[in-house]
Amino acid sequence: MDVARISSKGQITIPIEIRKKLGLKEGDKVIFLEKDNNVILINSNRLAFNEFQREMAGEAERAGINSEQDIVDLVREVRQRIWEERYEGNA
Incomplete structure (x- = not known):
């Protein structure tokens, strides 16, 4: 003490x-x-x-994220979506 x-x-x-x-x-x-x-x-x-x-x-499971690869895939998808919104949408 x-x-x-x-x-x-x-x-x-x-x-x-x-x-x-x-x-x-x-x-x-x-x-x-x-x-x-x-x-x-x-x-x-x-x-x-x-x-x-x-x-x-429990949110990851509800979103269908069950593995580290699922996270990698999700990040890739989000990055692609952001790229398209920022750069390809202004062409």
């Missing part, structure tokens, strides 16, 4: 072991969640990524 002192400005230093475990680096934002008279510190980047993963769960 690590202990940190609160400065006169209300600041604390997050111990390095905790920063490493949470993947925090200078400039990152954190979320303070109060629960049962305790504070939980959350890496906001990871939280956003996890929420995105939850929201997107």
Whole structure:
């Protein structure tokens, strides 16, 4: 267990072991969640990524994307469509 002192400005230093475990680096934002008279510190980047993963769960399968090759094919199709819209449509 690590202990940190609160400065006169209300600041604390997050111990390095905790920063490493949470993947925090200078400039990152954190979320303070109060629960049962305790504070939980959350890496906001990871939280956003996890929420995105939850929201997107199953979308690939619903779109018929079942393999890495399906993704490659889809990217190729989208690039072709963009090329045609931008360059071939103006000829």
